[in-house]
Amino acid sequence: MRWPVAGARRATHGGTPAVPDRRGLVPLWAVRCAAGLIAVLLGALVWNGSGWIVLPVVVAAGAAILPSIGLTALTLLLLIVPYAVNMPAGSPWLLVFVAGLHAVFVLNLLLVHLPLRGWISLSALRLLGVSFLRLQAVAQPVAVLALLVDDAGSSLPVVLVGVAALVAWCCWLVGRRPLRSRR
Amino acid sequence: MADTPGGHSPGWALAVILTLVCVASGLVSGRPDTVALGAPLALLALAGRRTRIGTSARPSFSLDRRGQQEGGRLRLLLAPAGTDAATPRPGLVAAVLAAPGCPPDVLVLMEGEECPVLADGPLSGEVDVLSYGTFYLSPDLTHASAFDPAPPVRVSILPPVGPLLARPVSRRLVGLAGTHGSRRPGEGSELRTIAHLQPGDQLRRIDWRSTARRSTDQDRLMVRRSFADAEASVLLVIDQGHDLPASTSDWFAAGAPRLVTGSLHGARAAATTIAASYLAAGDRVGLDDLGGTRRALRTASGARHLEQVRARLAATAVVPRRRRRRDPVPPQGAVVVVLSVFLDPEPGRLLKLWHARGHVVIGVDCVPVLERTEATPAQERTVRLTLLRRRLLLEDLRRDGITVVDGSGVEGLLPFRDRPARQADPAVGPDLSLPTGFRLLARRGRPQGVRS
Incomplete structure (x- = not known):
């Protein structure tokens, strides 16, 4: 799917666009700003004050505006690779990064499908949020375990206890019945 | 960005690729935290393997008669057409709207949610006021259905009736009933002449005053003849x-x-x-x-x-x-x-x-x-x-x-x-x-x- 970009508006100027007539809708530019802002904040952490920060900022802004899966991939790579290179091992920022990368991925993936202008309902955002939290419920313990392994790599019992706790947590999450079917 | 025939989407493929990048860079640098960066993406890719887009019917627009003209604009209601029972959980539906002469806008809603939309309508006539199409997204956004264009929303506005006008009519009216006086003799209320009673004249047409005035010895009856009423x-x-x-x-x-x-x-x-x-x-x-x-x-x-x-x-x-x-x-x-x-x-x-x-x-x-x-x-x-x-x-x-x-x-x-x-x-x-x-x-x- 390809949508006309901003230039097309000038070319076909003259009509009045259709607008939704209810509350509880968030304009898409807010979602774009959020996606770009999260990517820029994460980039500011990992690029560590380098002048090259301009590059991920530009790419993140482009990915938030243009419907391109390539720019989305580039944005995420420009966060993952500098993290591996610049961030010290065992940094507590890992937890923030795991959530932030996931959020950037989800928001950019949402925007890739959509034209430039529009609205998203709060119910739809809530659904996305619930889906996000379900995955974070597993990803954050994995990140904690990774930090634990990094800190106490030589202590086998600590690692084994951590892995066992993670497995038990995952089994409980998977095994529990969804709220809807419980009702 | 719809799914490929094999069931994989670009989003799912991107999640897999980024997971592999995280794992590879973690293994190369010997850092488990870099591997953990890819955890949510790996989980997305795993969840996305089983996700299928529901085959719900396309939402449709209908004219909302209650608030049809709000500030001169038409109020259209985007209502879901019903959800397929086989859909495991509701996803997102994106309705791409384009008013005539405007670039497309999008409305992302939860499946089953309805939303009124204001669009410009004509002062009169029958025109397409809104083109639209929809596609579905899975809740984790790793899958999207193909864009499904719908027939445009077409409305017909009756022309307004202004203040009534004077009515010029022809002098050769041919109708048999109406409110206009014609120039041919017949039944009507407009006096044409007063004449002697002839065979065929109705008795109720006798004008007794004229008879008394003009027939001195009362031997001849006078009748009123009129112009016929006619419609134009x-x-x-x-x-x-x-x-x-x-x-x-x-x-x-x-x-x-x-x-x-x-x-x-x-x-x-x-x-x-x-x-x-x-x-x-x-x-x-x-x-x-x-x-x-x-x-x-x-x-x-x-x-x-x-x-x-x-x-x-x-x-x-x-x-x-x-x-x-x-x-x-x-x-x-x-x-x-x-x-x-x-x-x-x-x-x-x-x-x-x-x-x-x-x-x-x-x-x-x-x-x-x-x-x-x-x-x-x-x-x-x-x-x-x-x-x-x-x-x-x-x-x-x-x-x-x-x-x-x-x-x-x-x-x-x-x-x-x-x-x-x-x-x-x-x-x-x-x-x-x-x-x-x-x-x-x-x-x-x-x-x-x-x-x-």
Whole structure:
């Protein structure tokens, strides 16, 4: 799917666009700003004050505006690779990064499908949020375990206890019945 | 960005690739935290393998009658068409909307959610007010269905009825019942003569006062004879060949169709007002078009016929003229009203033809007050030449004694404050408004001593 970009508006100027007539809708530019802002904040952490920060900022802004899966991939790579290179091992920022990368991925993936202008309902955002939290419920313990392994790599019992706790947590999450079917 | 036939989407593939990058860079640098960065992406890829997009029916728009006109805009309701029972959990539905002449906007809703939308509608007529299509997204956004375009939302707005007009009628009325006094003897309330009783005269027609006055020996009875009452017939002929917008730069606009009010709305509104004026008095009204694309609406009377006329007028759109095998034939003694922009000789030719056959003919000029907004000298010359040609055609009609009135200000099309601008420039069109013109014609056509 390809949508006309901003230039097309000038070319076909003259009509009045259709607008939704209810509350509880968030304009898409807010979602774009959020996606770009999260990517820029994460980039500011990992690029560590380098002048090259301009590059991920530009790419993140482009990915938030243009419907391109390539720019989305580039944005995420420009966060993952500098993290591996610049961030010290065992940094507590890992937890923030795991959530932030996931959020950037989800928001950019949402925007890739959509034209430039529009609205998203709060119910739809809530659904996305619930889906996000379900995955974070597993990803954050994995990140904690990774930090634990990094800190106490030589202590086998600590690692084994951590892995066992993670497995038990995952089994409980998977095994529990969804709220809807419980009702 | 829809899923491939194999069931994988670009989003899912991106999650897999980024997971592999995280794992590879973690293994190379020997850092478990870098591997953990890919955990949410790996979980997304795992969850995305099993996710399937629900096959819910497409949501559809319907006109919300409760709040149909809000600030001059139509209120349309985007309602879900029902969710498939096999859908495991609701996803997102994205409705891409495009009003005429506008780039697309999107509305992302949860499946099953409804949302009213305000869109511009025409003042009258039948047009597509909104094009739209939908696609579905899974809750984790790793899968998307293909874009499904829907038929555009089409609305039909009946033309408005303006204040009733005076009714010029022909002197050769042929109807048998109505409110107009004809010039032929018959049943009616208008006195024609007082004469001796003849065989065939009704007894209730005996005028006892005249008998007492004029038959001194009371041997002969006098009766009152009257003119017959008759209804008038009116044939409205609408020219669908052109729809001139008020802004002259729009004459040259190409590309996507836009909702621009033009001369056709003026013609619809004027025709509806004329039809309502005659039908309110019990006269008969018919409707035909110059294009010859549809069958004429036969002359009839009554309130239901007015609704038929309005519905037929609402369905009029710009249609190229076809070559007709023969010209339309108005009913005998009918008033013929031609509603046109008079850009070509055809309406004038028909007006002259019917005028020569003894019909009362009236031309209604539907060109709105023009806003001269041409962008180039070539456009300016074109507009000037077009208006000059129109002026010559209108002057030709005036020389032949055919009245052409200005029908653009009947309802809605023109604000009243713009009227002097039109009158100041007689080259643009006639200076006689529709109500004034009909009033003058009704007064002129009324026979002496016969009521209207």
